[in-house]
Amino acid sequence: MYIPHTKKDKEEMLKTIGAPSFEDLVKQVPSKFLWPKFDLPADSLDESQAAARMAGLAGKNCRPLNFVGAGAYDRYTPAAVKAITSRTEFLTAYTPYQPEASQGTLQAIYEFQSTVSALYGMDCANASMYDGASSFAEAVRAAVRVTGRKKIVYAAGVNPQYMDTLKTYFAHSPEYSYVKVPLKDGAMDHAALPALLEGAACLAVQTPNFLGLIEDMAGVADLVKKAGALLVAAADPVSLGLLAAPGDYGADFAVGEGQSLGLPLAYGGPYLGLFSCKKEHVRQMPGRIAGLTKDKDGRRGFVLTLQAREQHIRRDKAASNICSNEALCALAATVYSALYGPEGLKELAEANAGAAAFAAERLGAITGCSLKFKGPFFNEFVLSVPGKAAALREKALAMRGVDIGLPLAPLYPELGETLLVCATETKTEADILKLADAIKEAL
Amino acid sequence: MICSVTDNKLSIEKSDPGRRGLWCKNPLRAKAKLPAALLRKSPPRLPELAEFDVVRHYTRLSRLNFSVDTHFYPLGSCTMKYNPRFNEEAAALEGFAALHPLAHDTCAQGTLELLHDLSARLTELCGLDAITLQPAAGAHSEFTGLLLAKAYFEARGENRTEIVCPDSAHGTNPATASMMGFTTVNLASKPDGRLDVEELKKHIGPKTAVLMLTMPNTLGIFESNIEAIAKAVHEAGALFYMDGANLNALIGMVKPGDFGVDMMHLNFHKTFSTPHGGGGPGAGAIVCSKALAPFLPVPTVKKENGRYVSDFGDGRSIGKVKAFFGNTGVLVRAYAYMLAHSAKEFGEIAVAAILNANYVAALLKDLYPAYSKEYCMHECVLTPGADMTAKGLKTLDIAKGLLDRGFHAPTIYFPNIVHEAIMIEPTETESKETLDEFVAAMRDIHDKGIADPQALKDAPHTMPVKRLDEVQAARQPNLRW
Numbered sequence: 001m002y003i004p005h006t007k008k009d010k011e012e013m014l015k016t017i018g019a020p021s022f023e024d025l026v027k028q029v030p031s032k033f034l035w036p037k038f039d040l041p042a043d044s045l046d047e048s049q050a051a052a053r054m055a056g057l058a059g060k061n062c063r064p065l066n067f068v069g070a071g072a073y074d075r076y077t078p079a080a081v082k083a084i085t086s087r088t089e090f091l092t093a094y095t096p097y098q099p100e101a102s103q104g105t106l107q108a109i110y111e112f113q114s115t116v117s118a119l120y121g122m123d124c125a126n127a128s129m130y131d132g133a134s135s136f137a138e139a140v141r142a143a144v145r146v147t148g149r150k151k152i153v154y155a156a157g158v159n160p161q162y163m164d165t166l167k168t169y170f171a172h173s174p175e176y177s178y179v180k181v182p183l184k185d186g187a188m189d190h191a192a193l194p195a196l197l198e199g200a201a202c203l204a205v206q207t208p209n210f211l212g213l214i215e216d217m218a219g220v221a222d223l224v225k226k227a228g229a230l231l232v233a234a235a236d237p238v239s240l241g242l243l244a245a246p247g248d249y250g251a252d253f254a255v256g257e258g259q260s261l262g263l264p265l266a267y268g269g270p271y272l273g274l275f276s277c278k279k280e281h282v283r284q285m286p287g288r289i290a291g292l293t294k295d296k297d298g299r300r301g302f303v304l305t306l307q308a309r310e311q312h313i314r315r316d317k318a319a320s321n322i323c324s325n326e327a328l329c330a331l332a333a334t335v336y337s338a339l340y341g342p343e344g345l346k347e348l349a350e351a352n353a354g355a356a357a358f359a360a361e362r363l364g365a366i367t368g369c370s371l372k373f374k375g376p377f378f379n380e381f382v383l384s385v386p387g388k389a390a391a392l393r394e395k396a397l398a399m400r401g402v403d404i405g406l407p408l409a410p411l412y413p414e415l416g417e418t419l420l421v422c423a424t425e426t427k428t429e430a431d432i433l434k435l436a437d438a439i440k441e442a443l
Numbered sequence: 444m445i446c447s448v449t450d451n452k453l454s455i456e457k458s459d460p461g462r463r464g465l466w467c468k469n470p471l472r473a474k475a476k477l478p479a480a481l482l483r484k485s486p487p488r489l490p491e492l493a494e495f496d497v498v499r500h501y502t503r504l505s506r507l508n509f510s511v512d513t514h515f516y517p518l519g520s521c522t523m524k525y526n527p528r529f530n531e532e533a534a535a536l537e538g539f540a541a542l543h544p545l546a547h548d549t550c551a552q553g554t555l556e557l558l559h560d561l562s563a564r565l566t567e568l569c570g571l572d573a574i575t576l577q578p579a580a581g582a583h584s585e586f587t588g589l590l591l592a593k594a595y596f597e598a599r600g601e602n603r604t605e606i607v608c609p610d611s612a613h614g615t616n617p618a619t620a621s622m623m624g625f626t627t628v629n630l631a632s633k634p635d636g637r638l639d640v641e642e643l644k645k646h647i648g649p650k651t652a653v654l655m656l657t658m659p660n661t662l663g664i665f666e667s668n669i670e671a672i673a674k675a676v677h678e679a680g681a682l683f684y685m686d687g688a689n690l691n692a693l694i695g696m697v698k699p700g701d702f703g704v705d706m707m708h709l710n711f712h713k714t715f716s717t718p719h720g721g722g723g724p725g726a727g728a729i730v731c732s733k734a735l736a737p738f739l740p741v742p743t744v745k746k747e748n749g750r751y752v753s754d755f756g757d758g759r760s761i762g763k764v765k766a767f768f769g770n771t772g773v774l775v776r777a778y779a780y781m782l783a784h785s786a787k788e789f790g791e792i793a794v795a796a797i798l799n800a801n802y803v804a805a806l807l808k809d810l811y812p813a814y815s816k817e818y819c820m821h822e823c824v825l826t827p828g829a830d831m832t833a834k835g836l837k838t839l840d841i842a843k844g845l846l847d848r849g850f851h852a853p854t855i856y857f858p859n860i861v862h863e864a865i866m867i868e869p870t871e872t873e874s875k876e877t878l879d880e881f882v883a884a885m886r887d888i889h890d891k892g893i894a895d896p897q898a899l900k901d902a903p904h905t906m907p908v909k910r911l912d913e914v915q916a917a918r919q920p921n922l923r924w
Contacts, residue, residue, distance in 0.1 A: 001788045002525050002716070003795045004874040013798050013875060017805045017818070025797055025818045026696070028665040033697045038786035039567050047529055050782040054775075058538025060553030061546075068545050071766060078465055080494055084501045088718075092511035092526050094518055095722035097854070100906040101514075101846050104504035105721035111454055114923035118487040124922045127722070130579035133766035161766040168740075168762040172593055172624040214481050242475075244483045257766075266534075266775075267554050268544030268767025269579065270724030282920060288722060293916035296901075300451050301908035305916040311582070311618035312857070316627045321618035324580035324712070328720030331501075338454050338497045339464035342486035347467035354474035361474075376477055397547060406545055425469050432471075 001044070064403040067359070067435055069380045069422025070210065071132065071159050072271070073236075076426055077262045081335045085328055095288070095324075099303045105327060106302035109290035112330040115337045119240045119345075120254040121247020122276035127288035128330040129273025129322065132257025133165035136204070136234050138275065138322075139253035140166055142284040143202035143230040144176075153179045153200040153229070155188040157209025160411045162234065166204075181205075183414075186213045186373030186382065193220070197227035202252075206234040207243075211412075211420065212356070212380035213373060214243060221250025236260050237274060237333075238352060239378050241345030246276075253277045258326075261333035272329040282306070287322040351425035352379035355432065359423040362436040368443060372418055380422035382408065382415065386443065389417045395442040402438035451907075454500050455924045458490040464497050488924070507907045508721070509851045515877050517803075519822045519854035519866025520613070520661055522691045522713035527783070530716065530776035539775050544767035548752050554771065555751030559744045561778045566730055568789065569707060570698025573736035575743060576728050577769040581688055582615040584708035584727030585655070587740060589623045590761040591706060591731065592653045592682050594738040598759065603652035603681070609638050611662055611858045613688060616655045625652065632860060636662040636815050640671045647679040657686035658693070658702075661858040661866070663800060663819035665692075673703030682706065682735075690714045691796050691870065692821035695789025706731035711770075715777040726773035740764050795871035796821040799878060803867055806882040810889045814861050822868035824861055831889065834896040838863040841888055843902035843910065848884040 005013075010022075019025050026034065045053060066074055085091065089104060096102030096109075109127045116125035129135040136159075140152055150173075154163065163178075170176045179196050181203075182189050188205060197203060203224045207215035217233075224231045233251035235243070238260045246254035258272030259265070277285060283306060291305035311318040340348060356379045363383050364371045372382035385392055389407035396404045405419035412418075423432060492500070509516065516523040534540065542554055562574045578584040589606070596603050606620035607628045617627040628646050633639045638656065647654065654676045659665045666672060676683045685699050685707035691714045693699065699707050711717045712725035719725070731739070741760045742753035784792070797820055804813050804823035811825035827838055842852035842865075854866040869878060892899040903909065 001784060001791065002527060003791055003871050005795050005798070005871075009875045010795075010798060013802045017798075017801045019801070019818065022794055022798065025801055026665075026820070028667040028817065028820075029693075029697060030667065030670065033669075033701050035696065035790065036570070036698050036701060038695070038698075040564055040786040042785060044785045044788055045782045047783070050529065050779060051533070053782060054533040054536060054779060055538075057553040057557050058536035060556065061538040061542050062550040063538070063541060064546075064550060066543055066546075068543050070545055072544050074543070080464070080498050083498065084505070086531070087502065087505040088512035088526075089505035089508040089510045090721055091531075091718045092523075093508045093721045094516065094521055094523060094719045097518070098509070098842065098846060098852050099911050100843065100903050100908055101509035101851055102507075102721075103907050104507035107451075107453070107504055107507070108501070108721070110923070114453075114455065115489060117923045118489055121483070121487075124920075130583060130724075130770075131766055133763075134579070134583075159766075161763060164763045165766060168590065168764055171590060171761060214477070216481075218480070240483065240487065242477070242483065243481055245487070248484055264540040264772070265543050266540050266772035267542040267546070267551065269765070269770035270726075270772050271766075271770075282922070289920075289922060291916040292921040293912045295909040295911050297909055299908055301911045303911045303913050303916050305913065305920060305922075308917070312614040314618070315614045316617035316621040318614070318618040318621075321582045321586060321615050321622050322580075323582045323615050324719075324723040324725040326579075326720075326724045327722035328718070329724055331721070334454075335497060335501055338490045338492055338500075339494060340467070341463060341491045342489050343491075344463065344465050344467060345489070346486065347472060350472040350475040351467050351469040352475075353477055354471035355469065357474045357476065358471050376481060378477075394547065394549075397549070403543070403546065403550070425467055425471075427471075428469070429471060 064397055064401050065431055065434060066403045067421050067423060068403050068406045070406045070420055071161060071257060072265055073260050074424050074426045075260060075262050077264060078339055080339055081262050081332050084335045085332045090331055091328060096304060103302060106290050108331050108334060110292060110302050112334040113290060115334050116274050116276050119237050120276045121245030122254050123279035124282050125276035126285045127290055128325040129275050129287055130326060131269060131271040131273045133162045135255035135273035135275045136162040137166040137169040138286045139232045139255045140202060140204055141169060142253060142281060143232055146281060146284060147201040147230060149199060149201035150176045151179060151200045152176060152202060153181060153196050154204040155181045156183045157188060157211055158204055158206045159210045185375055186211050187215050187375055193223050197223060197229055200227055200229040202230045202232045204232040208236060208239055208378035211382050212377040213375045214378055217249035238348050242349035252281060258333045262336035263329055263332055270326055270329055272326045272333055287325055348425050355423035355427045356380060359421060359432045359435060362432055363439060366436060366440055372415060379424055380420055383419045383421050385417055385419055389419050392442050396438040399441055400438035402435055404435060404439055453924055454490040457496055458492060460491055462491045462493050464492055464494040514849060514851050515873060515881055516851040517853045517867045517869050519868040520688055522868060522870055524716055524870040525872035526716055526718040530779040533779040534772050534775040552751055555744050557778050559746060559751055561774060561781060564781055565728060569730040570700025571730045572733045573739060574728055574730045575739045576774055577740045577765050578727035579765055579770050580725040580727050581708060581710040582619060583764060584729050585615055585619040587764050588684050588706050588708060588729050589619055591735045591738045594761050595735055596652060603650055605650045606653050606655060607646055607651055608655040610860050611660050612655060612657060613686060616686060636664045637666055638672060640668050640675060644675050647675060647681055651679050651681040653682045653684045655684045655686055657689055659689050659820040662815055662824050663822040664815055665820055669702045688713060689821060692793055694793050695786050696793040706735055711773050711777040716780045717773045717776045724770050724773055726770035792871045799869040799871060799873060803869055803878055803882060807885055810886060822866055825865045826863050831892055834893060836892050836896055836899060838865050840899045840902060844888040844899050845884060846903040847905045850881055850884055
């Protein structure tokens, strides 16, 4: 319990209020509903007991040497990032409704928006969304609003969880249709695009795609534009230290999962939805946006702006219902990017590509295993395995404590028995040799 | 000059090409061989700074903020209570923080057990039957709740297109309804701030899917005719959704399920003490009745033969509203908070929250008339008095005057139905002494404002910036460096 009131405080307060008893204060609640019996533990735990319980639970999670990625990546969180995000002036503040008392949060959001815009090569970005999946879904919604069309064309390499989330967003509207651009060698089949794009609101594509391959985006934006559609691109932000930015290949909306920028895996959240776009779509952006302005004395300051799009002003006419975002995660990503800088992010991206390349070389050489696709990949790749991939994963986990990758059959049955294997900059040559040994032993 | 208090440079303006904070020296970098055509044309324009530059820059920014830890923060409907340190420590435990969301269930037994126990305790506290912890925030929970309603009615072969909510509702209620393709029917509140049951009956029928009702409502008043409301909703065949943003007033004191609520949402960053982080991350939940349970997002957690496993349902689920399980890191904090409270102690939260709000109202209502003449629940809605209005003083001026006196402002101009609303939610973790200081500040604002209205209209005077030009910000958006 974290309540400061003593018995005496309560009595004095009631007296000031002029109420004979607490029950008088809650007379508006029908008395039959008050103070029911709860089937809950009779006693709470003191802090040391609670600490033991939490440590016990945390200890029941095992810590394999992890090679699963698939949209959430093993990253190192720098000490300076933790130090800044645990500053409770950031941690325990709310949405900056009083700008004069929130310049720290507001400037940090402005710097976050700038960081995202720079990484993605886009004109502007918002203050963040819940996660990559919700950013993706909101970008497609925006494309639908801009074009007035209801046909959504998407590459088969888009993260299936993103597509699930998108379809849930549109669940109320049976008039929306989804058209998949098939895979060709693990990437988008360009030849199929012109026909599929006819009448489309957008082409939604992810690169590196879910299978790890880097999509060839040359000429794609022209095809999309010709069809009167918009290009929605999802990209891992760390990959953009090295790879072409969505702005380079003409994306209208660019989104991504910001967890990559040094956030802990934490079993799925809190993560960080990155959302950016071309300036002509700025008023279609959902969520909070910070802007730079001046105060009465002409001094630089920051405010939440373009609020005419938002739910607390527009109510049922709002661009989105979003209220909370992931501000603290956005701060972490901003600090992470500032610490590494452009050179450091390039190094990180190279280390990812290098670690995955080395892993692919080693695993591809195991008898019975082979790389499913030939194209260039970033930090994960698809490995064909003999026998059941799911059983192989369980065996390697039990025998060697190595999580060798995600079995893809439930998501992409057409790929056969395969694993999606990921190696980030957190993996050493020795780790990857252990991975290869674990697979060999489990086979 | 990087540490000057007058420094208001952006990080990029402190950048010096060639400076570095962190490196990545993994030798595997040398193995990276990607075709040049796929690489970016120019490096992203990010700051180049030493680690200390970065730490000092953001430490300086942090000091420009008001926060719960540094200032009383009575933001109505936001429940800015103390965020226990223990919760942060628990969430940072490596076993929780490093767990991959697609880890095999055998590797995630601790987290799954936690989620299972958290689910069980929350459904009991709410007096309902089932729960999803997947939504990332309150508004996201509303969205999930309306999806459940949609699926529920579709399964029954009913086409219901309207969401009914009172005009005192949070903006997220109608925004969520229209995002889902529903039409919003707005009900005018009665003069006492309550839902008008006769009006409700006139506006609900076979087209009504859901009544969304905040309890206590945004005026800090309980809908005392709750039974009649629930009855009317159910007789129309509709569902009763409780917006749980204000649950802090009721926690441990009542079970919303007893009122006839079919589903409700929780905001962990409000009632369950997880930090707001400057606007997030939060976490939400939908707690619901048996009838809605089959449609909940997947996966949920179930216990099978002594082990915890992900449950993907029987195919009737609405699907996913978010990748993976939800904001698990936030849920770990909420669970730590759970452990620190028995049911009786949760009830004491409600008691202290209600006492605090009434105490503030009692000490201020002579100068700042309360919208409601009754006792309030966990928050009170006040307004500037006629003497202040006569001097041209507005709620905004009072808010800024509070900043100068070291208090964060309450929620202002909400609920929309109250002219010049000042919505004060002290929460249970504030002591009587803090409330006394706040009351003194409010009274001082009144007195000084009457004596010198212009000085209050020019407030704040002591903050890092004065009032900001929001019109320019919106007309000529400058959103990045």
